[in-house]
Amino acid sequence: MKDKVLPSITEALRLTGVKDGMTLSFHHHLRNGDYVLNLVLAAAQKLGLKDLTINASAIFDCHLPLLDLIRDGTVTGLECNYCGALVGKALSSGLLAKPVIFRSHGGRLADLARGSARIDVAFVAAPTADSRGNISGKYGRSACGSLGYAFSDVQNADRVVAVPENLVSYPLTDFSFSETEVDYVVAVERIGDPAGIVSGTTRVTRDPIGLLMADMAAEVIKASGLLLDGFSFQTGAGGASLAVAYAVEKIMLAEGIHGSFASGGITGKLVEMLNKGCFESLLDVQCFDLEAVRSLRENPAHREISASQYASPLAAGAVVDSLDTVILGATEIDPDFNVNVHTNSQGLIMGGSGGHSDTAAGARLAIIIAPLMRARLPLIVDRVQTISTPGRTVDLLVTQYGIAVNPLRAELSARLRDAGLKVMPIEELKHLAEKICGVPKTLKNENRVIAEVLYRDGTVIDTIRQVN
Amino acid sequence: MRRSLLFLPGNSPVMLQNGAVMPADALIMDLEDAVAPDQKDAARLLVTSALRTLDYSQEIIIRINASDSGHWQQDLTALVPCRPGAVMTTKSSVEAVKQTAELLTELERANQVTPGAIGIIALIETALGVEQAYEIATASERVSALFLGAEDLAADLRCERTKEGTEIFYSRSRLVLAARAAGIDAIDTPFTDVQDDEGIIADAELARSLGFSGKAAISPRHLSAINQVFSPRPEAIRYALAVMAALEQGKREGKGVVALDGKMIDAPIAARAEQVLTAAEKLGLLPER
Numbered sequence: 167m168k169d170k171v172l173p174s175i176t177e178a179l180r181l182t183g184v185k186d187g188m189t190l191s192f193h194h195h196l197r198n199g200d201y202v203l204n205l206v207l208a209a210a211q212k213l214g215l216k217d218l219t220i221n222a223s224a225i226f227d228c229h230l231p232l233l234d235l236i237r238d239g240t241v242t243g244l245e246c247n248y249c250g251a252l253v254g255k256a257l258s259s260g261l262l263a264k265p266v267i268f269r270s271h272g273g274r275l276a277d278l279a280r281g282s283a284r285i286d287v288a289f290v291a292a293p294t295a296d297s298r299g300n301i302s303g304k305y306g307r308s309a310c311g312s313l314g315y316a317f318s319d320v321q322n323a324d325r326v327v328a329v330p331e332n333l334v335s336y337p338l339t340d341f342s343f344s345e346t347e348v349d350y351v352v353a354v355e356r357i358g359d360p361a362g363i364v365s366g367t368t369r370v371t372r373d374p375i376g377l378l379m380a381d382m383a384a385e386v387i388k389a390s391g392l393l394l395d396g397f398s399f400q401t402g403a404g405g406a407s408l409a410v411a412y413a414v415e416k417i418m419l420a421e422g423i424h425g426s427f428a429s430g431g432i433t434g435k436l437v438e439m440l441n442k443g444c445f446e447s448l449l450d451v452q453c454f455d456l457e458a459v460r461s462l463r464e465n466p467a468h469r470e471i472s473a474s475q476y477a478s479p480l481a482a483g484a485v486v487d488s489l490d491t492v493i494l495g496a497t498e499i500d501p502d503f504n505v506n507v508h509t510n511s512q513g514l515i516m517g518g519s520g521g522h523s524d525t526a527a528g529a530r531l532a533i534i535i536a537p538l539m540r541a542r543l544p545l546i547v548d549r550v551q552t553i554s555t556p557g558r559t560v561d562l563l564v565t566q567y568g569i570a571v572n573p574l575r576a577e578l579s580a581r582l583r584d585a586g587l588k589v590m591p592i593e594e595l596k597h598l599a600e601k602i603c604g605v606p607k608t609l610k611n612e613n614r615v616i617a618e619v620l621y622r623d624g625t626v627i628d629t630i631r632q633v634n
Numbered sequence: 635m636r637r638s639l640l641f642l643p644g645n646s647p648v649m650l651q652n653g654a655v656m657p658a659d660a661l662i663m664d665l666e667d668a669v670a671p672d673q674k675d676a677a678r679l680l681v682t683s684a685l686r687t688l689d690y691s692q693e694i695i696i697r698i699n700a701s702d703s704g705h706w707q708q709d710l711t712a713l714v715p716c717r718p719g720a721v722m723t724t725k726s727s728v729e730a731v732k733q734t735a736e737l738l739t740e741l742e743r744a745n746q747v748t749p750g751a752i753g754i755i756a757l758i759e760t761a762l763g764v765e766q767a768y769e770i771a772t773a774s775e776r777v778s779a780l781f782l783g784a785e786d787l788a789a790d791l792r793c794e795r796t797k798e799g800t801e802i803f804y805s806r807s808r809l810v811l812a813a814r815a816a817g818i819d820a821i822d823t824p825f826t827d828v829q830d831d832e833g834i835i836a837d838a839e840l841a842r843s844l845g846f847s848g849k850a851a852i853s854p855r856h857l858s859a860i861n862q863v864f865s866p867r868p869e870a871i872r873y874a875l876a877v878m879a880a881l882e883q884g885k886r887e888g889k890g891v892v893a894l895d896g897k898m899i900d901a902p903i904a905a906r907a908e909q910v911l912t913a914a915e916k917l918g919l920l921p922e923r
Contacts, residue, residue, distance in 0.1 A: 539651075
């Protein structure tokens with residue numbers, strides 16, 4: 167029997183046959199506390215490897231050392247579904263010769279299935295694993311809960327290396343994926359910083375505008391006719407998204423509504439709603455806080471799902487297609503309801519789709535919630551800098567000044583008006599913001615394309631230009 | 635309707651802007667406590683700019699500086715052209731209200747504002763102010779409300795301000811009495827713990843039970859609780875409608891005395907029913923016929 171346990175990352179790189187030009191993959195469950203991507207790439211640099219492509223489900227600012235590896239040619243390609251603002255700013259300056267490939271969570275899996283993306287070796291940060299490569303995210307000092315985004319890497323990579331912090335004796339029975347998929351195990355002292363693993367944005371906002379919009383969004387959901395027994399729901403971990411969960415919970419408890427499931431990134435708030443009977447189950451592709459991790463470990467109704475089950479457009483079934491309502495954010499939106507979550511007002515990369523376009527496409531009601539102005543910049547622009555999510559999949563926009571419904575959803579607009587909600591054309595909201603803030607100057611970025619945004623069907627939906 | 639009145643610091647662009655979408659019946663743009671002496675000019679400019687740019691649906695009240703501050707005349711001169719619904723006099727006295735009313739008359743004339751259009755809300759926040767509440771309420775026809783400022787009052791009374799509000803119970807009652815005797819609104823002091831979601835409900839319920847017409851807020855978080863407490867409840871609306879229907883039926887049948895559910899409907903019950911229905915109509919709470 168082959169001994170899977172190796173003494174070092176370097177040895178794993180050697181034995182998995184990593185060569186110049188290959189693609190290494192990483193999951194992002196350790197979020198902004200991840201050490202593993204940096205560890206592996208530092209080892210690759212020492213070995214003198216060049217021209218590597220990184221396919222990571224997300225890049226955070228803890229991965230800033232990546233920039234030096236790009237500068238020295240160790241890394242020449244980057245594919246991800248999200249990119250933090252500091253790394254994004256450097257990439258926007260044209261650091262990489264090849265365009266960064268941005269996908270959605272669902273699109274990444276679809277492209278792996280199509281063969282338009284490939285992984286040579288997957289390095290899987292593992293809070294806990296045994297010596298044969300059974301892996302769990304639920305246990306250990308750096309427990310992150312669900313390992314939903316790592317499933318596709320494990321299933322699609324030619325070689326898989328587990329990188330556990332907590333190496334336990336064989337067999338680890340409560341595993342997310344098993345030894346059948348894992349080639350090597352390299353134990354390290356630390357896979358990450360628990361403070362960064364747990365998102366810092368899981369507290370409900372106290373901002374009155376955020377709370378006002380959250381109440382409006384909950385009223386919209388109620389008026390849409392979807393908030394009935396069997397209701398399914400997804401919302402993010404940002405303060406305003408959490409406030410929507412509170413507002414929806416209030417209505418569900420007051421009216422005795424028993425929902426079916428909540429999905430996506432799971433927070434303690436959604437766990438609380440599960441425990442209060444608002445939902446029958448949680449379908450968890452990613453845990454946002456320790457309460458979610460604990461619940462996933464202890465409650466059978468809280469179920470880990472793979473990213474493929476969550477959002478793949480090519481899977482035989484995906485949770486996003488059964489979703490009633492999703493709450494999403496935006497940095498910009500245009501009168502056609504196209505949404506930008508990739509670039510900021512200066513055109514600099516500061517985010518990415520994640521599951522944005524997947525859930526918008528699947529959910530029966532995709533709600534964008536965002537303040538009409540941010541720091542004197544209007545939310546609604548003539549044309550978004552970057553199309554992250556196409557307007558045809560977005561149903562409505564909730565701002566503090568009113569609600570704009572996509573003209574493609576005339577029946578929804580009528581329902582909301584009948585319920586007495588303040589519905590107005592998106593152009594009117596745009597005008598209102600411009601009256602207060604003025605019309606922002608059009609950005610003139612360089613012509614060079616530094617990133618391509620791929621929609622979940624694999625087509626290039628937009629490109630991002632270099633910013634000097 | 636003045637169920638909820640939200641204080642907005644006159645030197646905060648964000649809060650002045652956000653105020654436009656807050657579910658308050660009135661916005662109190664504060665040029666006094668919230669603004670440092672060396673920023674009074676800037677605050678006046680900011681508030682006038684906000685009033686000219688934003689479409690506020692709420693009643694606008696300008697809290698001007700005290701009559702001994704040297705700022706209040708400039709406050710009125712800058713703000714009268716913006717036609718606020720009312721100005722709030724600080725540490726109100728009969729003399730301060732009269733002075734304010736006189737300057738308002740002058741400035742309204744100079745700025746082509748309908749004479750008497752701008753009301754005065756008298757902030758009562760001293761022991762002497764409480765003692766003279768009725769005189770202040772009737773010092774000018776412009777006075778449309780008495781407003782209790784409990785924090786300063788507690789300091790003047792040399793007592794500790796508590797959540798229960800025992801120390802201001804008499805002042806609250808006295809203020810309501812004076813305001814109602816003068817036929818104007820009585821506005822209760824803000825509840826200052828913005829984290830206490832249950833405390834605000836209890837405090838507003840207490841104020842409502844004493845006869846206040848509304849309550850001020852220093853945080854938008856308190857607005858929905860205040861609005862709810864000071865809105866007619868569904869059961870009160872149903873009862874008021876039944877009272878009015880019984881009275882109409884009695885009138886048609888030529889009855890001198892009308893009863894509802896075995897209880898005689900006397901004049902106070904009829905008056906109260908009318909008040910409830912008037913408020914309900916303004917708030918769109920009446921059932922469709």
